[in-house]
Amino acid sequence: MSNRIVIIGGVATGPKAASRARRRDPNAEITIIEKGNLLSYAGCGMPYFIVGDVKNCDELMCTPAGVVRNSTFFQNVKDIKAYTKTLAQAIDREKKEVKVIDLLSNEIRKILYDKLVIATGSTHFRPPIEGSELNRIYTLGHPDEAIAIQQCANLEDVKSVAVFGGGLIGMEVTEAFVRLGLEVTVVEMIDRLLPKLLDAEISAYLAKYLRSQGIKLRLSEKAIKLEGDENNNVRKVITDKSEIDADMIVTAIGVRPNVELAKNAGLKIGETGAIWVDEYLRTSDPDIYAGGDCVENTHLVTGKKVYVPLGSTANKHGRIIGDNVTGGSEKFDGVLGTTIFKILDYTVGCTGLTERYARELGYNVVTCIAPGSDVSHYYPESALILIKLVVNKDNGKILGAQMIGPGDIDKRLDVAATTMTYGGTVRELANTDLGYAPPYSSAIDMVAHAANIIRNKIDGIAKSVTPMEVKKKMDAGEDFILLDVRTPAELIKNKIDDPRVKYIPLGALRSRANELPKDKEIIAFCAVSLRGYEAQTILDGLGFTNVKFMDGGLAAWTY
Structure with missing residues (x-):
């Protein structure tokens, strides 16, 4: 039988x-x-049908x-x-x-x-909001819904859209609507985008980019009521903090x-x-x-x-x-939750644990924020990527990774996920024999560079604070030196406007170190903090005892 x-x-x-x-x-x-x-059907392809x-x-x-x-x-x-x-x-x-x-x-x-x-x-969750019976309110769980969303988005009287939820699906449909020329407002109850996937620094980096593209973000806001017109079409979202004009709504708050x-x-x-x-x-x-x-x-x-x-x-x-079911005995070991998505000119990806969750679980965590070029910096098509690694300080095992930027991160994310799948450490990641040619990476790829930063931290060589920690110190009025070691030409492009900032180019630091007080905390930085780290080691060697560098430098500064 x-x-x-x-x-x-x-x-x-x-x-x-x-x-x-x-x-x-x-x-x-x-x-x-x-x-x-x-x-x-390929449900993950529906946002790309909506946009065409x-x-x-x-x-x-x-x-x-x-x-x-x-x-x-x-x-x-x-x-x-x-x-x-x-x-x-x-x-x-x-x-x-x-x-x-x-x-x-x-x-x-x-x-x-x-x-x-x-x-x-x-099944996509639909929140019980007053007015949710109005027209032009959608979820995106089926091709028929994708067709309806596309048709609605192209109606002449649809100029604005509210996206409920700043998670993965919310981001993907946001891109589609922006590319269709609609005014987009993202409403997210939590204080940051992708709260389950990204730590605050990476989420803030994404938010800064989206705002630069004209996307309105209403974080820490909750929709409580929807209002419509005489045709029963939704026209307005009432939140617990504001009112938002919206000619259509897509709910993407999870399944x-x-x-x-x-x-x-x-x-x-x-x-x-x-x-x-x-x-x-x-x-x-x-x-x-x-x-x-x-x-x-x-x-x-x-x-x-x-x-x-x-x-x-x-x-x-x-x-x-x-x-x-046909007599085999194949096992499924588990998941890391590896996720990647495109939003306009940026790609965002993550795998494993966030720093926040790792700390909640009791891990002794060390992290880094590593910005740099996705290919050799002198190659014409180089683009910025930013990598955050979350690592168990006790044994060097990688717990999680988050990546973002206009450059190529998919390769780096998959390398990190592969290393984690087999219980790998930052040493093993740094020494993995990855392919190299200038059009594809730097001689030491950025994901390996991030792993080496962690190794330096574990060994006590590199001492850092995050941009968020620096901002908190500034807001609290703490007395410290924020040492900018970039070149004069770089200062013209951008700088941190604060009286605690001291400018000494890295090449002049040894000769001008006497200008710095030894009784204050010094936090060095540059564009990506490679020179910030070098400044820290120089000052350490000159007898300074309270020197750190700012993780990620100005590339990771979102303020």
């Missing part, structure tokens, strides 16, 4: 599991049940050869039955059957299984795992609120597997359970489940 594999969910994990299972078992009876009207980079929404459902992945495709190419507009209502674990209803005909039937896969995904079907079947729900699975992606029932946005994962750094819904993870889950 053939292996009966039933898969509930037809977007990412489900089709991937089905396709992998078919390759491993040509005789299996494989069925996909999907409540929506579309199969196997992807010309037709059908492209998000096509193979690389241009064939639409619909029920006919799955039947003819893969011999997989795929039922759309079909809702799985209940799972009977004793009888090993799934009760489904055809949403078009209301016909109810039961499908038997030997192995069951739950890939029910997640919730769809667990009701599993919960009603008596399957274990994890501590994060998502479905619990073991390392083989089995649920508490050994014949039922689950993956994608409906399950929790193990964090590779902490070993703790986390809910991190990402399309990349969903596809990895699908492949592993496809193996295991």
Whole structure:
């Protein structure tokens, strides 16, 4: 008798599991049940359809050869039955059957299984705000919603849009709306953008850039009421602090795992609120597997359970489940939450733990902020990137990384994530044999340079304070010297306007060190603080005992 594999969910994990299972078992009876009207679509591509980079929404459902992945495709190419507009209502674990209803005909039937896969995904959270029944209020969880958003954004009377949520999806749709010529206001309840992904310094760097592009940021604000016009179209957002004109709204404040079907079947729900699975992606029932946005994962750094819904993870889950429902024993070790996105001319990425979360967990943390060129600085197309590493000071293991800038960060982010996946240290990262040529990197790549800064700090050679700490000292009126060691030509471009700033170019520091008091704290800086660090070591050698440099220099100064 053939292996009966039933898969509930037809977007990412489900089709991937089905396709992998078919390759491993040509005789299996494989069925996909999907409540929506579309199969196997690339949801992560929807912002790029909205802005017009992807010309037709059908492209998000096509193979690389241009064939639409619909029920006919799955039947003819893969011999997989795929039922759309079909809702799985209940799972009977004793009888090993799934009760489904055809949403078009209301016909109810039961499908038997030997192995069951739950890939029910997640649902975008809609906050209960007065006026939320108005028109032109959207979430972005399905291609049909992407089409509606694109059509609305191109209406003649739509000039402004409010984006609720400063997270990943919020940033991606913000880019789309800016490029479409709309006035964009981002409303975020927390005091910074991407609060779960970025530390305050990197988030502030992003915010400074977005404001320079005309994007309005309303941080630490909460929408409490929406107002519309005579046609019931939204026109205004009332927050707890202000009023915002908005001709349309996109809500992007996070998703919730769809667990009701599993919960009603008596399957274990994890501590994060998502479905619990073991390392083989089995649920508490050994014949039922689950993956994608409906399950929790193990964090590779902490070993703790986390809910991190990402399309990349969903596809990895699908492949592993496809193996295991056809007799395999493949394990899924866990996630780092590696995330990257583009917003206008900047790329932002992160992996692992933020400094804030690492400290909350009790790690002895050391960090660095390292700005520099993504390629050799003399190469014509060089661009700035800024890297923050979060490291366990006790053993040098990398806990997290955050990167931002107009330069190429994807390679560096993936190098950091790879090092972390295998429990690597900053020494191992710094000595990794990376490819080098001037059009691609400096001789010591920026990610290795960041690792070396951390090594210097751990060894006690480099002593630093962050730009945020410097600003706090200034605001508190502390008496210290802020030593600018840049060249006179650089001072013309930009400088910190404060009476505590002392200008001594690095080349003159040894001869003019007597101008500096030895009884005050001295914080040296330059454009990126490479020279600031050199100034610290020079003054250390001259007998100064309270000298530091400002991490990241003026490149990381967001004030």
